[in-house]
Amino acid sequence: MKNKRHSIKDIAAALNVSVTTVSFVLNGKAKEKRISEEVTKKVLEYARSINYKPNQLAQSLRTGRSKIIVVMVEDISNYFFSKLARIIEDIAYDKGYKVLFCSNENKDERSRELINLFRERQVDGYIIVPSPGIQEDISELVTDDIPVILFDRYFPEIDTNYVIIDNSEAVHNASQHLVDNSYKKIGFITIASNQTQMEARQRGYRDAMKENNLEEFVLEVPFYEKNTGKVKALIAEYLSNNDLDSIFFATNYLTQIGLEVIRESFPDKINELGIITFDDNDLFKIYFPPITAVSQPLEEIGKELMNTVLKMLKSTPEKPYRNQKILPASLIKRNSSFPNKRP
Amino acid sequence: MKNKRHSIKDIAAALNVSVTTVSFVLNGKAKEKRISEEVTKKVLEYARSINYKPNQLAQSLRTGRSKIIVVMVEDISNYFFSKLARIIEDIAYDKGYKVLFCSNENKDERSRELINLFRERQVDGYIIVPSPGIQEDISELVTDDIPVILFDRYFPEIDTNYVIIDNSEAVHNASQHLVDNSYKKIGFITIASNQTQMEARQRGYRDAMKENNLEEFVLEVPFYEKNTGKVKALIAEYLSNNDLDSIFFATNYLTQIGLEVIRESFPDKINELGIITFDDNDLFKIYFPPITAVSQPLEEIGKELMNTVLKMLKSTPEKPYRNQKILPASLIKRNSSFPNKRP
DNA sequence: CTGAAAGCGCTAACAG
DNA sequence: CTGTTAGCGCTTTCAG
Numbered sequence: 059m060k061n062k063r064h065s066i067k068d069i070a071a072a073l074n075v076s077v078t079t080v081s082f083v084l085n086g087k088a089k090e091k092r093i094s095e096e097v098t099k100k101v102l103e104y105a106r107s108i109n110y111k112p113n114q115l116a117q118s119l120r121t122g123r124s125k126i127i128v129v130m131v132e133d134i135s136n137y138f139f140s141k142l143a144r145i146i147e148d149i150a151y152d153k154g155y156k157v158l159f160c161s162n163e164n165k166d167e168r169s170r171e172l173i174n175l176f177r178e179r180q181v182d183g184y185i186i187v188p189s190p191g192i193q194e195d196i197s198e199l200v201t202d203d204i205p206v207i208l209f210d211r212y213f214p215e216i217d218t219n220y221v222i223i224d225n226s227e228a229v230h231n232a233s234q235h236l237v238d239n240s241y242k243k244i245g246f247i248t249i250a251s252n253q254t255q256m257e258a259r260q261r262g263y264r265d266a267m268k269e270n271n272l273e274e275f276v277l278e279v280p281f282y283e284k285n286t287g288k289v290k291a292l293i294a295e296y297l298s299n300n301d302l303d304s305i306f307f308a309t310n311y312l313t314q315i316g317l318e319v320i321r322e323s324f325p326d327k328i329n330e331l332g333i334i335t336f337d338d339n340d341l342f343k344i345y346f347p348p349i350t351a352v353s354q355p356l357e358e359i360g361k362e363l364m365n366t367v368l369k370m371l372k373s374t375p376e377k378p379y380r381n382q383k384i385l386p387a388s389l390i391k392r393n394s395s396f397p398n399k400r401p
Numbered sequence: 402m403k404n405k406r407h408s409i410k411d412i413a414a415a416l417n418v419s420v421t422t423v424s425f426v427l428n429g430k431a432k433e434k435r436i437s438e439e440v441t442k443k444v445l446e447y448a449r450s451i452n453y454k455p456n457q458l459a460q461s462l463r464t465g466r467s468k469i470i471v472v473m474v475e476d477i478s479n480y481f482f483s484k485l486a487r488i489i490e491d492i493a494y495d496k497g498y499k500v501l502f503c504s505n506e507n508k509d510e511r512s513r514e515l516i517n518l519f520r521e522r523q524v525d526g527y528i529i530v531p532s533p534g535i536q537e538d539i540s541e542l543v544t545d546d547i548p549v550i551l552f553d554r555y556f557p558e559i560d561t562n563y564v565i566i567d568n569s570e571a572v573h574n575a576s577q578h579l580v581d582n583s584y585k586k587i588g589f590i591t592i593a594s595n596q597t598q599m600e601a602r603q604r605g606y607r608d609a610m611k612e613n614n615l616e617e618f619v620l621e622v623p624f625y626e627k628n629t630g631k632v633k634a635l636i637a638e639y640l641s642n643n644d645l646d647s648i649f650f651a652t653n654y655l656t657q658i659g660l661e662v663i664r665e666s667f668p669d670k671i672n673e674l675g676i677i678t679f680d681d682n683d684l685f686k687i688y689f690p691p692i693t694a695v696s697q698p699l700e701e702i703g704k705e706l707m708n709t710v711l712k713m714l715k716s717t718p719e720k721p722y723r724n725q726k727i728l729p730a731s732l733i734k735r736n737s738s739f740p741n742k743r744p
Numbered sequence: 745c746t747g748a749a750a751g752c753g754c755t756a757a758c759a760g
Numbered sequence: 761c762t763g764t765t766a767g768c769g770c771t772t773t774c775a776g
Contacts (some may be wrong), residue, residue, distance in 0.1 A: 063769095065768095065769055065770085066769065066770065066771095067769075067770095075746075075747085076746065076748075077746040077747085077748095077770080077771095078746070078747055078748080078749095078771085078772080079746060079747075079768090081770070081771060081772085082746090082771095082772095085771080090747055091745080091746085093745065093746075094745065094746090094748095094753090097745085097746085112769080112770075113462075113523070113768085113769050113770070114521065114522045115458060115461050115467065115522075115523055115767030115768085115769080115770095116462050116752090116768070116770045116771095117769080117770060117771080118458050118770095119456075119458045119459050119462050119752050119753070119754095119768090119769080119770075120750095120751085120752055120769080120770045120771050120772090121752090121770085121771070122752080124458065133487065134483060134487055134490065135480075135483040135484045135486065135487040136483075137478075137480075140477060140478040140479075140483035140486075141478045143477055143483075143502070144476065144477055144478040144504060147477065147502070147503060147504060151503070151515075151518065156501055156522070157501070157502075158499055158500070158501065159486070159490070159500075159502055160490060160494070161487060172494075175494065178454040178457065179457045179499070180456070180457070181460075213436055240638055314683055314684065314687060316451070317687040318686065318687045321687050321689070321691070326414060328689065339684065340657055341682065341684040341688075342658065343661065344657060344660040344661045344664050344669065344683075345688065345689075346664070346688070346689040347662070349583040373566065398488045406753095408752095408753055408754085409753065409754065409755095410753075410754095414758090418763085419762060419763040419764075420753095420754080420755090420764095421755085421756080421762070421763060421764080421765095422761090422762060422763075424754070424755060424756080425755095425756090425762090428755085434761080434762090435761055435762095436761065436762075437761065437762090440761085440762085455753080455754075456752085456753050456754070458753080458754095459752070459753035459755090459768090460753080460754060460755080461754095461756045461768095462752090462753085462754075462768050462769070462770095463753080463754050463755050463767085463768055464755070464768090465768080518761075553759085574767085584747085
């Protein structure tokens, strides 16, 4: 039952035409190359009948396109990225592309390794969440006319395509929402980072506080301490030193750690503290209390990203396809940000 | 700066040797083919100096190996699978393989599509979480001598490699843990499914109940109703009809839905109901109460899977590499299963 | 309208 | 010990 693969040559031989003709027909160039209706049909039918599938490898070698797109994110096991991966996957397979996912852990070293790895393997395009210091590698891709699009964050200094969300606006709105619900001492826990997305978020918070004449309480957790108990200690200290009535977590995993701290050290506060988190998670909905979250439009981001690379793939270096998209995020209001809905 | 790629021919020309020599040297066959030390060194050094990278595509076309492994899971955005993906990714890149992740949604149709898609693209090996009815497609892969390994569940009828965990044992232990903590009316909420892993889990529960002379309360949620509010209704109904003192959720997403139901319809019960879930999640740790979970050894599963495909890739049809591994799961005990640790 | 043939970059059998 | 050469399967130019 091992149906040996058919090649274009087999078809040509069986039908007594040349491989050229077969190739033309199969690539939809019959009209253009003015192949007779008759032959065209014959080839098409025969190809169907033996269930001919072109050898992608050979095709790639010849055309130089691998039909592979790389999606490099910070951590594929992160809720936000894995959900997005699911969406991108669907679009890609639909369009005949394969997608390689990989995680750079927000480290430049690893990002570089991965980019080099994939450059060697003639990947067609890159969708990247860039780690802080890889502008150079990114611009190299750009100058080499390799389709690359950034998302989640970008480098203002270099002219690339990107899809991001309006972080400052989103955080600004969400902060205002806390103010509207009469929270007065609003803390903002974020990562010490000068990446665009984190800076924008902090700006959104600070602006909102200023507009409302409220004091700013920002805790910047050093980035390299991710995963360590030190972050917990820092947050715990921050919480006891400031008598906050609400907290805004600027990122997914800080929320997790923060909630852990609250659970362990201030369990009674969980039902009075106002809480908002950046990036939603299925489980926040069912938390006690359900947690208000800034939610990124995953579906839209995924589509925008894929459509853009696809278009870039089709464009020429002379007239490149440009797309720098800023999408709005939405605020999903749950009990954790309404004092009157507590406990 | 656009450093045009170097080919093996360039090297040969530059060094005045033949491509064969270069190829042999570069493939580490210098010794075997008895190439002189001198030439070997010369080639190696020159290759280094121009930063030569072989064209994988050409190599693949020639050798028939793409160096790509497919990992097909139910849903890559599921916590369990995405964490695992992260582990597999690391091992694969380390070994010079690329990994393609894809989600079959536990649907046969989609599984088949994907398998066909990848067969056309000469993928080297498959790591698969099989949907219920694709035994045939799997055995086809097996009889065609294509490395495939199943995990999470398997088909007893066909002789494949697999990596699974001891589901019945794990659930049995966990159930016993509830009994030991003096829960008497223990409910078991699962999916109506005859897949091995679900059957084993239910068996583990039932056995434990029998051994302790406790009544069995099983709710089987029809599979196709995943994602609908109907599941919620079923669970709500089940909970009001049975005055349970504890619940065992047989799967990840049932826990989420179940907790949602409890939150919405029986909020006061959250602090008395004993709760255990199958498959951990970072957020269960910080829930109120923290939720006891059966946790699969992700790291081990990932390693076992990758090592196995890699070995299968190296083995011949005559002496295939066999590996059917059953790993133990562990119970992470948290407050939700201790009546005395509840407020 | 169709075919011959070159060649993408690499491997490996065969021949010195 | 090293080189010649025939492909892997496909696309595409050029020549009828």
